[in-house]
Amino acid sequence: MGITRKLVCGLVALLTASSLAACDDGRAAAQDAANSLASSLAGLDVGALPLAGKEGAAANEQLKSVFAALDSKPEVSSGEVKLDGGSATVPLDYRWKIGSAEWKYTVQATLEKTDDQWRTQWSPALLAPELGEQEVVQVKTTTAKRGEILGAGDAPIVVDRPVLRIGIDKTKVSAEQAAASARVLAGLVGLDVDTYVKQVADFGPEAFVEAIVLRAFTEEITVAKLGEIPGAISVEDTMALAPTRTFARPLLGSVSQASAEQIEQSNGALKAGDSTGRGGLQEQYDTLLRGTDGVQVNAVSTEKPADGSTPVSRELFSTEAIPGTALKTTLDPGLQQLAEDTLSKVGPASALVALRPSDGAVLAAASGPGSNGYNTAMLGQYAPGSTFKIVDSLAMIRNGMTPDSTVECPPTLTVDGRTFKNAEGYPASSLGTVTLRDAFAHSCNTAFINARNTVSQAQLESAATSLGIAVEAPKLGASAFLGSVPGTAEGTEHAASMIGQGKVLVSPLAAAIMAGSVAKGSPVSPQLVLNADAGAAAAKTVSPSSSPSVTASGEPPAPTAKAPETPVTKEEAAALGEMMRAVVTSGHAGFLADVPGAPVNAKTGTAEFGNENPPKTHAWIVATHGDLAVAVFVEDGGFGATTSGPLLKAFLTAAG
Structure with a gap:
């Protein structure tokens, strides 16, 4: 190759390199910085990020404080950066899962290039729309009204009935006293002591930790005995309940606070303190019956007003509670109660099922007290x-x-x-x-x-x-x-x-x-x-x-x-x-x-x-x-004619 050609080639190479350098205006590095910011925010940890305006440790502490009320992590994605010399702006899209609700919003982040490094200009507004320096995010949940369980002709079976929620109010006692009171209360109401004490300890300092729900005070659990336990209170409320504690319980199931296992398996639909179905139809159709809780997310000032009034708050996001749907069944409340009364004195496991042959409607499916809560009527497996x-x-x-x-x-x-x-x-x-x-x-x-x-x-x-x-x-x-x-x-x-x-x-x-x-x-x-x-x-x-x-x-x-x-x-x-x-x-x-x-x-x-x-x-x-077909069963009951026969006769005679 001649000297002239070498000079030409060198000039072309130089011009090409200059052109590429001109195209590399810092956009790629800024985009990388924006992506890293989004990833750190999604992990709720910005301690290692290059920041401007606040030290990393202080910013990290503020981040955790702002979102302390949210028990999950967000999804955060960065959009396309816009350059303006040594500055860049980028949209950050947040997506939070709060129960069954989804909170989405977008904020703008500013990046500054200093010493060949893109740094995030720290501001609380990076975390939530227009969030101030003295504001944090708080969440309020409005519990959806649980759907009823109805019987034949929409007769009410499981509907809202008055109850007393018995538990420890942690705002009324010290942490040490709360533990001691939890032990006494658990013994009074028949709970596993260690389990309830741990539950009380795990809840926050302002929590009411429910121990038991009663339809009314009993001979064992009285107002006077409750008053002797520091921090123990009763709260009047309503709850979806059957006519009696035992009414069709093996079939219907019950409603109680969600267990740790149920919360874990709910994919965020349940949280500590939520009520959910346990066993029977209440658990099988829990999603239908539970409905959807309402959510309100507020930005709340951490500065307490001098006059003692409620701190200023503003709404960032909200959804309305959607009531649960009623579950309609064919059960005849009168026949179900009659079936249960018929079996009330039978010692072994037993069952009485009544249905209407013309349309297959199950009118009663009672399992006797000897079944110990098992649905003998529908799940029992016995030689006929x-x-x-x-x-x-x-x-x-x-x-x-x-x-x-x-x-x-x-x-x-x-x-x-x-x-x-x-x-x-x-x-x-x-x-x-x-x-x-x-x-x-x-x-x-x-x-x-x-x-x-x-x-x-x-x-x-x-x-x-x-x-x-x-x-x-x-x-x-x-x-x-x-x-x-x-x-x-x-x-x-x-x-x-x-x-x-x-x-x-x-x-x-x-x-x-x-x-x-x-x-x-x-x-x-x-x-x-x-x-x-x-x-x-x-x-x-x-x-x-x-x-x-x-x-x-x-x-x-x-x-x-x-x-x-x-x-x-x-x-x-x-x-x-x-x-x-x-x-x-x-x-x-x-x-x-x-x-x-x-x-x-x-x-x-x-x-x-x-x-x-x-x-x-x-x-x-x-x-x-x-138009009635009935089966009566008694486990280890002797002869059908002499044991189950009289039960059947009593039922048919009373049924009319």
Whole structure:
């Protein structure tokens, strides 16, 4: 290359470099500084930033003080910088999540270039719109009114009722005294002492820390006893409550302060002190019922006026509280209370379910006091015993039999070495060759086990689904176990299935559906929650297990049930209804014959369980009475006719 060409190339290179330097006017470095500022503000830590006008430590302290009332961090993004010599401005877009509300705003930041470094000109207005040097951000929440739970015809069930909130007011005592008072109060109201003491300690110095909510003072918790505890107070309020503390509680659930676990899992929707549903429909439909709290964000002066008045504040952002939506159910408050009264003196776990076959409306789903808060009525999983002979009979009818067909009813029957027998006190007059109607009315175990060679396990499963057992319940709107009937079984297991034992399981709800399907003449699809779609809450059909269970999250396991393949027909149901009527007119449920009103059709059941000799038994009875289907269950209750039968009669008689 010649000298001339080298000079030309060098000149071009020099001109190009000069041009690039001219283009690099500091914009890139300023943008980097703006991005770093946004990132630091989002992390609520500006201590390491190059600042002008305030030391980094002081600015950081002010930042944390300004946002102390917000229990989250913002998202902050920087816009495009605008240069003006050695200065630059840049918009900062903030986004805060405050409960379910979203607070967005934009502020302007100024950057100054000093000693080849871009520094942020510090000002409180970097943090919130026009924020002054002596202002901080405060948040007020307006609690949304919780939605009611309504029964049939929008009858009020869970509505606002007067309550007393008992707790420690930390403004009235020192921190040391608050801890001591918390111990005494926890002992008085029956709370875990250490847990409540920690809760009181964790709340702020001006908090009221609730211990318990009462409908009224009791013999144990009185005004006088509360007055003896420094800082303990009662606050009058209202709360969404059922008519009584126990009314349908296993089904409805309750409302209480959110636990730490619930707060963590709420993705910011709940905070300490918020009320939320716990168990049952209250938890399943909590989002629908809770509504949306209102939020007000204010800039408040930290300078206290000399006259003692309230510090000046101005509103930065607000949202209105949106009340929760009422949950509409089919429950009949009168029948629900009657069902609970009927079970009130039953010691073991028990349940009474009543539904309307014509439309599947669940009118009552009561679990007795012995269930200890578990929803036995809808989630219990038990062998149905002889009530399952309704299913057997449908399978036999489909194989060509009628109520007048004859069957053999021997005193005992041995299958693969296992001996089956009829219940104690079985009438000798109904042994031998009898009609299917008679065998059903007196519940001859051996007659139905004898049918195992003509009724396959698959046919039993099909007949069960035809009557609404072990199928999905798309309209129910609540978690439930609708039964499990294995499609394959052999030998003694198949024989046991013929009398509702073995691996056959139902809930009291499923038993009522089975009886209701006979009365309706087609499968009953139960319905409890009328506006379930509005709640966007998934109801589960619980899969079978060896004992009633739920998952760790409180939700039942995933469904395994299926849709009915061959629905029961009106003709088949009429034959089954005729045999159920015979249980009352000539069988061992004659005590139901004098129930006023429409004729009662019924089937009793006694289901063995455990390994004792003689075995313990669950007591069942199902019945239809006009447009009402009822199932009564008592765990370890003995015989269906003698234990559950009188409970059923009392309920039907009072129901009118």
